[in-house]
Amino acid sequence: MKHFKFIFILLGLSNVLAQQPDPPGQVNSGEKAVNEAYLFAHMTHKDYGRLYYSVSKDGLHWQNLNEGERVFDNYQGHPDIVKGPKGNYYIAGNTSDSSPDINIWSSDDLITWEKHAIYTPDLTATPGYENALQRIGAPKLFYDKASSQFIMTWHTPHKEGTKEDPERYWASQRTLFVLSDDLKEFKGPPKMLFDWNIGTIDVIIRKVDSSYYAIIKDETYPTLYWPTGKTIRIARANSLLGPYSLPQEPVSPNFREAPSLIPSPTGEVWYLYYEQYPGVSYGLSIADNLNGPWYQASGYTFFSDWDKYSLPEKVRHGSMITISGKEYDTLVNEFGISLETKGEK
Numbered sequence: 001m002k003h004f005k006f007i008f009i010l011l012g013l014s015n016v017l018a019q020q021p022d023p024p025g026q027v028n029s030g031e032k033a034v035n036e037a038y039l040f041a042h043m044t045h046k047d048y049g050r051l052y053y054s055v056s057k058d059g060l061h062w063q064n065l066n067e068g069e070r071v072f073d074n075y076q077g078h079p080d081i082v083k084g085p086k087g088n089y090y091i092a093g094n095t096s097d098s099s100p101d102i103n104i105w106s107s108d109d110l111i112t113w114e115k116h117a118i119y120t121p122d123l124t125a126t127p128g129y130e131n132a133l134q135r136i137g138a139p140k141l142f143y144d145k146a147s148s149q150f151i152m153t154w155h156t157p158h159k160e161g162t163k164e165d166p167e168r169y170w171a172s173q174r175t176l177f178v179l180s181d182d183l184k185e186f187k188g189p190p191k192m193l194f195d196w197n198i199g200t201i202d203v204i205i206r207k208v209d210s211s212y213y214a215i216i217k218d219e220t221y222p223t224l225y226w227p228t229g230k231t232i233r234i235a236r237a238n239s240l241l242g243p244y245s246l247p248q249e250p251v252s253p254n255f256r257e258a259p260s261l262i263p264s265p266t267g268e269v270w271y272l273y274y275e276q277y278p279g280v281s282y283g284l285s286i287a288d289n290l291n292g293p294w295y296q297a298s299g300y301t302f303f304s305d306w307d308k309y310s311l312p313e314k315v316r317h318g319s320m321i322t323i324s325g326k327e328y329d330t331l332v333n334e335f336g337i338s339l340e341t342k343g344e345k
Contacts, residue, residue, distance in 0.1 A: 020298040023286055023308050025264025025271070026058060034267035035059070037328035039110065040260070040311075041079040041091070042318030044068075045279035051075040051091075052315070053335065055328055059262050059271050060284075060309040066335035068312065072113050075105065078258070079318035080204075082141035085148065090116060090183055092139040092152060102139045102152070104183050110327065111334050117184045123156055125189035126176060131158045137173065138258075140319075141183075142205040144240050151240060152186075153177045153193060155201040155219075167221045171199040175216070177241075194235070194244055202258050204319075205240070206290075212237045213290050214244050215259045215272070222254045230255045232274045234290060251285045251294045258317030275317045284309050312338065 027033045040054040040062055051072045053065040065071065077093020084090055089107045106116040123132040137155040144151060156176050161169035176190040194200065199219035206213050214235045222229030231254055233247035251259075256274040264271060272285045272294070284297040297308045304310075323331075 019306055020308060023060060023264075023269070023271070023284075023297055024288070025266050025269030025286075026060075027265045033265035035263055035265050035322045036325035037323050038062075038262055038320055039081070039323045039327075039331065040315070040318060040320045041081050043079065043316045045314040045316055048316060049076050049078070049093075049096075051079055052318075053331065054312055054315065055323075055331060055337065057265075057328070059264055062311045062315075064312045064338040065331060068338065071111075071335060072105075075113070077103070078138040078140075078202075080138070080140040081110075081319050081321055082143050082150070083321070084143055084150075084183075085145070090141055090150075092141050094136050094139060097135045097137050099136065100134060102136060102154070106183075110323070110331060119152070119178070119186055121176070121178060121186075121190045123176070123190065126156075126191060127189070129156075129158065129174065129176070129192055132156050132174075132176075133158060133160065138202055140202075140204055144207065146207070147240060148181070150180045150183050151177050151205060152180065152183070153203050153205065155203070156190075170201075171220050173199045173201050173219050175200045175203045175214075193242065195242070196244075196246055198247070202317075204259060204261065206261055207240075208290055210238070211290075212240055212242075212244075215261060216247060217257045217259070218247065218250070227254075230257070232256050232259045232272070232285075234292075236291070248292065251292070252283055252296075256283060260318070260320040262320045262322060273320060277317075279314060279316050282309075282311050282315070 038056045038059050053071045054062040056062045076095045081091045091105050102119045104116045105113040107113045139154040142151050155173040157172040159168050159172035175193045177193045178190050179187045200216045201219045202217040204215050218228050220226045220229040231250035232252040235244040235247045237244040252274050258275045260273045262271050281300045285294040287294040299307050299309050
């Protein structure tokens with residue numbers, strides 16, 4: 001009997017000791033963070049396509065603003081925010097995938113948004129993509145300091161789904177882009193960003209040192225013959241417009257989308273979030289280099305002491321950006337912050 005008790009004690013200790021270490025990239029007590037705070041602009045499961053805010057000080061634990069209510073009623077789309085060269089912010093969206101227009105708003109403080117421009121791309125003018133359907137999915141923005149211009153990306157399909165093969169609509173999605181100096185005037189017709197024949201959606205572009213990274217959702221359906229389907233993958237290039245390498249091995253499991261990338265408070269580690277759709281949970285992969293390797297942090301375990309990150313309930317995808325401590329305080333003072341921080345169980 002004593003022998004069995006000893007085994008149970010060892011098993012209990014093993015469970016305690018087996019917990020995943022806390023994510024790297026956090027500041028030690030008394031140290032100053034390189035990245036002071038974060039904003040998550042997102043939609044919710046109940047109110048898809050509208051604008052909500054959550055904030056974080058550590059990039060891991062997120063809290064609702066505005067009592068979980070909308071922060072800007074006029075916005076519709078998949079929220080994506082970028083900071084421009086003069087310190088102001090821009091957000092892009094569209095009322096639906098079938099709408100011909102992309103709407104862009106600007107803000108000095110992330111609180112009051114004003115209409116900045118409406119862009120209506122001629123999708124049929126895209127070279128090599130003359131059969132594009134009138135669909136504009138999830139417009140996203142990136143400002144490239146090296147070339148002093150914005151790039152706006154979105155996904156557009158070229159095949160309708162059928163009763164026998166509804167998935168071909170999604171597999172036919174290709175990422176298009178257009179360049180602009182000011183997000184008012186746009187240069188030429190839309191073009192395809194990648195030269196590989198892979199369905200892609202939800203593409204965000206980031207630059208680290210001298211390399212550009214396109215973080216994508218592989219939109220082919222997962223099978224034994226395409227095991228990377230519906231995962232988050234990363235491609236690399238030496239210039240903004242590529243050519244981009246073939247995407248790396250998946251960063252996420254299957255059936256994940258809408259990647260959001262933020263640097264840790266120390267600036268030495270990357271946190272890559274993605275949604276397990278539709279609104280099931282959020283995943284977090286961590287690396288100290290965008291070329292990997294990546295590992296997945298523990299979350300949504302039903303044991304709070306095991307969860308290494310947490311998000312408000314029912315959040316859906318959007319974009320995460322770094323903000324200053326002053327901007328964090330301004331947002332909290334304006335909208336109020338939820339006292340609880342918990343992940344959806």
